[in-house]
Amino acid sequence: MNLKQLSHMLALSQTTVSRALNGYPEVNEETRRRVMDAAKRHGYRPNPSARRLATGKTGMIGYVLPTGTTVDIDPHFVEFLSGLGDYARSHELDLVLSPADADDQETTYRRIVANRQVDAVYISSPRPADRRVALVNTLGIPFIVHGRSEGLDFDYPFTDIDNEGAFHEAARLLVQLGHRRLALINGDGRETFAIHRERGVRRAMAASSLVLGEGDVCSLAMTEENGYRAARRLLERSDAPTAIACSSLIMALGVVRAVRDLGLTIPGDLSLIAHDDVFPWLKPENFSVPLSTTRSSIRLAGARVAERLAARISGSEQGARGEVWPVDLVIRGSVAGAPT
Amino acid sequence: MNLKQLSHMLALSQTTVSRALNGYPEVNEETRRRVMDAAKRHGYRPNPSARRLATGKTGMIGYVLPTGTTVDIDPHFVEFLSGLGDYARSHELDLVLSPADADDQETTYRRIVANRQVDAVYISSPRPADRRVALVNTLGIPFIVHGRSEGLDFDYPFTDIDNEGAFHEAARLLVQLGHRRLALINGDGRETFAIHRERGVRRAMAASSLVLGEGDVCSLAMTEENGYRAARRLLERSDAPTAIACSSLIMALGVVRAVRDLGLTIPGDLSLIAHDDVFPWLKPENFSVPLSTTRSSIRLAGARVAERLAARISGSEQGARGEVWPVDLVIRGSVAGAPT
DNA sequence: TCGAAACACCAAAGCGCTTTGGAAGGCTCT
DNA sequence: AGAGCCTTCCAAAGCGCTTTGGTGTTTCGA
Numbered sequence: 254m255n256l257k258q259l260s261h262m263l264a265l266s267q268t269t270v271s272r273a274l275n276g277y278p279e280v281n282e283e284t285r286r287r288v289m290d291a292a293k294r295h296g297y298r299p300n301p302s303a304r305r306l307a308t309g310k311t312g313m314i315g316y317v318l319p320t321g322t323t324v325d326i327d328p329h330f331v332e333f334l335s336g337l338g339d340y341a342r343s344h345e346l347d348l349v350l351s352p353a354d355a356d357d358q359e360t361t362y363r364r365i366v367a368n369r370q371v372d373a374v375y376i377s378s379p380r381p382a383d384r385r386v387a388l389v390n391t392l393g394i395p396f397i398v399h400g401r402s403e404g405l406d407f408d409y410p411f412t413d414i415d416n417e418g419a420f421h422e423a424a425r426l427l428v429q430l431g432h433r434r435l436a437l438i439n440g441d442g443r444e445t446f447a448i449h450r451e452r453g454v455r456r457a458m459a460a461s462s463l464v465l466g467e468g469d470v471c472s473l474a475m476t477e478e479n480g481y482r483a484a485r486r487l488l489e490r491s492d493a494p495t496a497i498a499c500s501s502l503i504m505a506l507g508v509v510r511a512v513r514d515l516g517l518t519i520p521g522d523l524s525l526i527a528h529d530d531v532f533p534w535l536k537p538e539n540f541s542v543p544l545s546t547t548r549s550s551i552r553l554a555g556a557r558v559a560e561r562l563a564a565r566i567s568g569s570e571q572g573a574r575g576e577v578w579p580v581d582l583v584i585r586g587s588v589a590g591a592p593t
Numbered sequence: 594m595n596l597k598q599l600s601h602m603l604a605l606s607q608t609t610v611s612r613a614l615n616g617y618p619e620v621n622e623e624t625r626r627r628v629m630d631a632a633k634r635h636g637y638r639p640n641p642s643a644r645r646l647a648t649g650k651t652g653m654i655g656y657v658l659p660t661g662t663t664v665d666i667d668p669h670f671v672e673f674l675s676g677l678g679d680y681a682r683s684h685e686l687d688l689v690l691s692p693a694d695a696d697d698q699e700t701t702y703r704r705i706v707a708n709r710q711v712d713a714v715y716i717s718s719p720r721p722a723d724r725r726v727a728l729v730n731t732l733g734i735p736f737i738v739h740g741r742s743e744g745l746d747f748d749y750p751f752t753d754i755d756n757e758g759a760f761h762e763a764a765r766l767l768v769q770l771g772h773r774r775l776a777l778i779n780g781d782g783r784e785t786f787a788i789h790r791e792r793g794v795r796r797a798m799a800a801s802s803l804v805l806g807e808g809d810v811c812s813l814a815m816t817e818e819n820g821y822r823a824a825r826r827l828l829e830r831s832d833a834p835t836a837i838a839c840s841s842l843i844m845a846l847g848v849v850r851a852v853r854d855l856g857l858t859i860p861g862d863l864s865l866i867a868h869d870d871v872f873p874w875l876k877p878e879n880f881s882v883p884l885s886t887t888r889s890s891i892r893l894a895g896a897r898v899a900e901r902l903a904a905r906i907s908g909s910e911q912g913a914r915g916e917v918w919p920v921d922l923v924i925r926g927s928v929a930g931a932p933t
Numbered sequence: 934t935c936g937a938a939a940c941a942c943c944a945a946a947g948c949g950c951t952t953t954g955g956a957a958g959g960c961t962c963t
Numbered sequence: 964a965g966a967g968c969c970t971t972c973c974a975a976a977g978c979g980c981t982t983t984g985g986t987g988t989t990t991c992g993a
Contacts, residue, residue, distance in 0.1 A: 257979075268982080300980065302645045302651075302980090303979035303980035303981090320679045326671045334666060339660045346692075351687045353682060476874040514881070611950070619970075621972085639949080639950065646949080
């Protein structure tokens with residue numbers, strides 16, 4: 254059932270039927286009702302390929318997925334996706350993932366924009382002076398950055414959490430509890446979020462004339478194994494830290510294992526605070542010693558990004574507004590005063 | 594730069610240029626070279642929207658993503674996606690995720706097929722007599738099932754791992770080691786993979802005249818917390834199992850925690866074998882007691898599914914061939930003879 | 934009563950590609 | 964030399980929608 258058939262059946266022109274269906278004003282309400290009714294009754298759905306050729310609108314949002322045998326997709330991605338999908342579903346949006354060589358995403362961005370494959374894109378895990386952000390900005394496709402870049406000479410729309418503030422608060426608490434030697438087990442140091450978190454810790458320490466030494470911060474991919482290795486390295490030093498801030502729950506698993514392997518205890522020998530993106534399958538309160546966390550639901554962020562993308566597509570959002578969400582600090586058993 | 598401009602610039606018809614570019618035989622090789630050359634020089638890329646309207650081919654594969662605030666996307670998904678993306682990238686395929694109400698995926702399947710939004714789809718986490726499989730089969734779109742359904746009155750193409758065989762082997766080993774009371778901490782019991790795994794365990798036990806009691810199998814969503822709860826429930830019984838087979842590494846984390854909480858040890862009091870889908874961020878060899886596993890890379894499965902989908906789209910694969918991959922049994926420190 | 938504005942509708946021209954149905958020219962073969 | 968066949972190209976008709984640029988009919992103010 255296509256438009257021609259439907260309009261023929263209604264003894265109307267395609268123009269009128271199309272307009273009736275798309276809510277244009279220049280059509281009699283009575284006629285519109287007839288058209289709407291017939292469309293529903295015959296299950297008419299405009300062919301998206303045709304509509305898309307005519308309008309350029311696709312009803313899809315895009316994401317360039319870095320791939321490669323050595324590239325691991327972040328497990329956070331799936332939670333973000335949950336939120337995004339949740340919103341997208343209620344607005345009849347689809348998401349298209351365009352796999353790209355991790356080292357050459359630019360080609361793919363150019364392709365999807367040139368081909369008008371999607372109405373908008375989002376960018377995640379941005380880095381300082383991120384070239385992808387600069388690229389999509391000049392290409393002129395609507396976009397939202399999940400996270401922030403830095404040092405770009407233009408403004409752009411983003412949704413981020415207050416990573417610096419979160420880790421500032423966490424470190425401040427630890428310092429207040431008497432800890433003098435802190436360490437940070439961070440994510441990939443090239444990403445902005447990691448930089449912000451480090452900045453937060455440093456700022457809190459500086460307020461008490463403490464410094465985070467070169468060896469006190471580990472920036473690694475967020476795996477359990479890396480958490481373990483980093484913790485071992487830190488804790489086996491003679492001036493081992495008495496408190497650690499950790500960028501992910503998964504790494505925290507490794508930290509806990511290292512602590513146990515070394516015959517130490519939490520929080521007796523080490524206080525630990527980790528960032529929690531809120532996974533349904535791994536909860537900080539269920540750690541053998543309940544884990545204090547800086548908490549922010551990445552799923553909600555996904556929904557929000559989708560919402561803003563939709564708003565940008567429809568034109569109801571414009572400009573380069575960035576929004577920064579506060580992060581909760583949740584205290585549980587894994588922190589205590591510094592050992593004397 | 595569109596076809597009309599390009600053909601005009603070459604003083605050829607659109608027909609000829611189109612055919613030259615698409616490798617049709619009825620065009621002079623010399624001409625083809627000229628066309629190809631000009632196309633490359635001017636960066637001509639056929640507009641996919643137009644091509645798609647004309648041919649119906651989209652260059653995309655589809656996946657219906659169940660969503661909802663109470664629905665959690667499996668973290669396995671992201672690993673599968675890695676593999677899929679890896680293959681898709683090298684074949685210029687994109688993946689479109691269509692979010693759907695988890696309780697009504699049928700509408701979405703019908704929509705993407707009716708709208709010809711994708712060339713093929715894959716279905717994951719199938720259940721016995723899965724309606725989605727039946728649906729896409731009748732809708733006539735090329736598809737591959739990742740996993741298997743059961744009790745369908747037709748054959749269909751799938752790629753699955755030998756879940757039954759894997760858990761049969763695991764249980765057989767445990768029985769050989771003298772264990773008499775086994776338990777299974779499984780995934781969602783409505784899914785085929787879970788049924789197969791249970792079947793494997795039962796078969797191995799039956800061979801030694803053992804049975805898996807009603808209370809010896811827990812079928813739950815694969816979270817750390819559920820692993821913990823299930824293990825506690827099992828281990829606090831007077832006739833606690835001396836060996837557990839577990840369907841996921843994440844649940845195994847919970848099992849290990851429960852064992853520790855109860856003051857028991859692995860493998861002294863409990864032998865544990867878990868299924869490992871091979872996550873980069875959580876490895877069985879890094880468990881405090883290295884975990885024995887049935888191992889199968891879900892990432893490779895993703896790549897294989899993509900490969901088969903591409904083959905089906907191009908027509909080079911047909912029929913309902915199902916393939917079942919063997920699973921490795923990897924013995925590590927978490928298994929030992931039954932306590933006496 | 935007339936002209937203008939408002940209303941309700943339509944024919945046809947895109948959007949940019951593929952594909953059908955030729956057609957012109959050169960070749961072979963008898 | 965003429966029939967028949969390749970080879971190589973082309974004009975035009977789709978694909979199914981939106982949108983432009985109207986037309987005919989009412990309504991309304993002056």
